[in-house]
Amino acid sequence: MPAAKDPRPCSIADTLALVGEKYSLLVLREVCLGNGRFDQLVRNIGAPRDVLATRLKRLVDVGVLEKTAYSEKPLRHEYRPTPAGLDLEPVLVTLKEWGDRHLNPESPPMVLEHVCGHELVPRVVCSECGDEIRHDDLTAHPQTPGWTVAGPAVA
Template structure:
């Protein structure tokens, strides 16, 4: 059988390799330069260079020059990259709850003043989404 066509699989084609999401985490933290990303993730430089190139060509990051003499650039998030914030939030929340032992290594405060605990809700009704609250809708005819 041929594997299921699925946007999760498509997403993982782009950001599913090792170091890709960690590189993006660093960019969200404001560490937008090659050496910062390498140091904070622990990725080897050759693999990191390959991942960044792929993320740029996939439109998740863009290379922005911030100095021409000497030529230097940083990696900035595109809209697509910014939209990955949600994925990182949920991954961190899951890691905090089920993997990391002891207190969370990072804690974030939401603009409402409270410590953030992200929750996934239906954009239409605002109710929390559980696996049981979903049914598969009709497939688009292809």
């Protein structure tokens, strides 16, 4: 039997196990902005250099970043997002949106311009009906025997 103390199987937990450590998502932010060099990351994120080195190794290992040479001759590297890393941009964008709304309501520290010409205000919608998702519109169905949920809800 599965030891009674295992946590709930969950893709959110699985994802956070890869990119949920302190600074990891900020690394991804900078790398998506095009600032993939070690010293840029140190400055722009404000993380200790050793921690950053550890995070970068991990992010490369799990496949969201890759390390590429931008110069031979002094051999120098930079980090870039892989396709899987770019797939995390929606997470960054939704985190940004929440912070813009709840923490910096007067003026966002960064504006994203969408190719359509407008300032990006992201919405998370159901791909089937296109409606914006709302808590009460969701019902959760755990797929693992032994696990239930209490109310209607997300996650």
